[in-house]
Every structure is written in structure tokens, then in C-alpha cells.
Amino acid sequence: MTNISNTPKPPYYAVIFTSLRIPEDNGYGEMAERMIQLAQQQAGFLGIESARDDLGITVSYWSNLDAVKAWKMNSEHLVAQKKGRENWYSDFKVRISKVERDYGM
């Protein structure tokens, strides 16, 4: 995702997912693509931004906390979360935050 998300006026939610990968791909690339597609189909999805060099940071934006929870519990996403813990990440952190203010260029 190479665009800055065109999110609405706050408040809305941001899920900040930071991760360190192990060197092997193990199907990661394909699953990451699929998760982005899947997230976009969820109710309350507002946008997603992602960058990786040594560290990976993906921020997804959601209209409210129920939308965040529904995405976490999506059945295909649950499978990906399990694979992430077992096969892809040496460390990760998820932070659920409420965007109170934003500004740009």
C-alpha cells in the first residue's frame, strides 16, 4: 500500500501492528496480500498503510472499536494470526488506539 490513507475526520481507530520477521518467507508474502484484501472487505474499514525495512509497521484504520474487534475475530484472519505467531514473526506488538486529531500537508 503506497498511499497515505484518506481517513475521515477523527475520532476513529488506528491499529498499529509492529513486527520483526524471521528470514524465511514461509508463505508470508501471499498471506499478507490476502489479509489486506480481506480487511478492505470488513465493515468499518477506513484504510491501511504499511512499510517494512528491518522493522515492519502496518497501521489499519477503523471507524470504531466494534469494527476493530470484528476484524480481529475474522475466521481467516485468526488462522493468519496463528501462523504469524508460529512461522513468521520473532516478535510483534499490536496497539489499539483512538485517533483524536490529525493534520497533513
Add this chain to the structure above:
Amino acid sequence: MTNISNTPKPPYYAVIFTSLRIPEDNGYGEMAERMIQLAQQQAGFLGIESARDDLGITVSYWSNLDAVKAWKMNSEHLVAQKKGRENWYSDFKVRISKVERDYGM
């Protein structure tokens, strides 16, 4: 910064800075390093995570909203913000958010 920040128990603040760079460096790399050093000296600083490929995402963490505001108004940081608008970024967005919950590996 290639580590996941060891932030305390929520609540705390996350400033999500997403940017698109123009191709020329124009002193950007040096200033980016300096801003990380400077942020770390600010009161209320909790950590910073950064990744860039096409998109750049830097998330800095702060103990409260006053610390976020003080960092924004830091005089050397104000100079960097001005240069960013003029010389480095084709687009950017800053989102100030309150982390309500987090979890990890």
C-alpha cells in the same frame, strides 16, 4: 530504529507520522537521525518505531498529550517540520492517537 518499543501499560499516546518522500535526499537522512536523538531527550518520550519502503511510517510514543505538544513545539523540531514541508515530502499525515490496549507475542 530496529526494535519494537518497550512501552508501558496503556494508556499512553502514539503519534503516527506517515509520509511520501521526494527522490532527492536534501539533507533528510541526517535530519531524521537528529530528530530521533532529540525526541529521546524530551520529557514523556516512551519510544519510537520507524520503517520505510515506498511509504514511510514513524510512530513515536509519549506518556501524555502535553508531552506530544511539547515535542511538536520543540524549536529544532519546528525547523525540521518546515524543511519537511518545503524540501522532503510530497505528502504526509500526522495522527495523534491514544493507545487504549496493547498485546504482543
